[in-house]
Amino acid sequence: MSFFFKQSRARSAPSDVVRAVKDSLLALDTKTVPKILEEVEKNIASLRQMLSGDGETEPNQDQVSQIACEICKEDVLSLFVQKLPSLEWDARKDLVHCWAILLRQTIGTNYCCVDYIENHLEMLDFLVVCYNNKEIALNCGNMLRECIKYQPLAKYVLESTSFELFFKYVELPNFDIASDALATFKELLTKHENVVSQYLSAHYEQFFELYEKLLASQNYVTRRQSLKLLSEFLLEPPNAQIMKRYILEVRYLKTMMALLKDKSKNIKISAFHIFKVFVANPHKPHEIIEVLAKNHGELLMLLNNLPTSNGGEDEQLEEEKDLIIKEIERISRLPNAAS
Incomplete structure (x- = not known):
């Protein structure tokens, strides 16, 4: 009898919970029927409870570490990303919660799930591209920001071809998605100063040509937030050489002069x-x-x-x-x- 017709039972072993999650996610390959989606939601909810507790009982840290190890071993972390578009709202919410906890887990001195993602970098590309999917854009944004807390993953996203998509995403007509993309964009440009400095040094012309378009945007929020962000990362000490190069260029001086004429007080002051x-x-x-x-x-x-x-x-x-x-x-x- 298939797993989703079995009677629900408490699963205490990490391997059992991980296996149930994996099997239910793989079952989505056959048919996305309500019964399977219900089973997926139930299994991910069980996983969340084991990882974060139930409000009364604290999670068992040894079990949490075992789950993280098992999830990587069974390639479930990759399934989380692949199957996210097929899940219902509650299951996606629980999955994002689990994702954040899992990435923080260490085996010895290594972040096991971060190491897994480093070996499956296509997962990061998928999360970036998912900003085009209104249904899961905000979920993917949360997952992506959890990833870029870790320097190797942030470095990959910055240097990937997918990074340029953020210049489009921050101007999407959906305000919530554009705001979320801007939050991720900001994290990428401010979280790891030395990585950002290296990236800007290697991609100076390409990056600032794209950034100029944001500063000239017809959208007030885009102009204001982009200008504010520019001052944040450009004036950081590790970016001193980038700033010295930037302030030698007449075209960028003229951009700031134009922004001094903006109707917005906040934009004028930021431009100053x-x-x-x-x-x-x-x-x-x-x-x-x-x-x-x-x-x-x-x-x-x-x-x-x-x-x-x-x-x-x-x-x-x-x-x-x-x-x-x-x-x-x-x-x-x-x-x-x-x-």
Whole structure:
């Protein structure tokens, strides 16, 4: 008699629970019938209870470790990803919860499930592509963010061809999915500073050309969040060399000048924090000096009208603004600066 017609019984052994989950997921290959989906949901719920407890009883850590080991051994982790589109809402929610716990488990000094994913990197590509599937996009986003907490997995996603899809995903018309994609995009660019620095060094032109399109987006949320994110990762100490390269380029200076004219107060202030680095750079190339000198009148007007609100941060902003205004005034008086 097939497994999903057996009477439900308590399964205490990790291997039994993992086997039941595996068998029910594999049964989805035959027919996606309500009875099978019900069995899958029940088995994943049992797995969740063993991994996280039932609210009254704490999970047995030895059993949790055994489950993680068994799940990798039986290739169930890969099935989680493959079968996710076939599952119902409750089963997907429980599966995502289990995924987060499993990735944290160690055997000795190794994260066994992270090691498994390193050997099955196609799982990461699948999770990225799933942002195109409205039904499971948010589930996959949660699973992907759990993965990129670990440096080797984040490094793979950054360097994969799939990474460029995020420049499209953050502008998807579905606000929830676009916001989730932006959260993942942010994690990728801020979680592991040294990995990000290496990636930006190797893909500088390609990355910033794509990023320019986000800063010029017609979507206010995209412009604001992309600009805020840019200032977060560009001004990180490990990215100092990337920033030095960025602030030598006239095209990026002009982008910040355009954003200083934005209707949004938040965008203006965020743009100022990057614009000021161009101006304060003691090694400005002549092309940058020339643009600042030619546009000094308009820039001074924009800076003098830069919006502020009450608070201690405004004092620092005012001080920085005064210094930048003085530097632009100095540049405008330089002989041949605008020629």
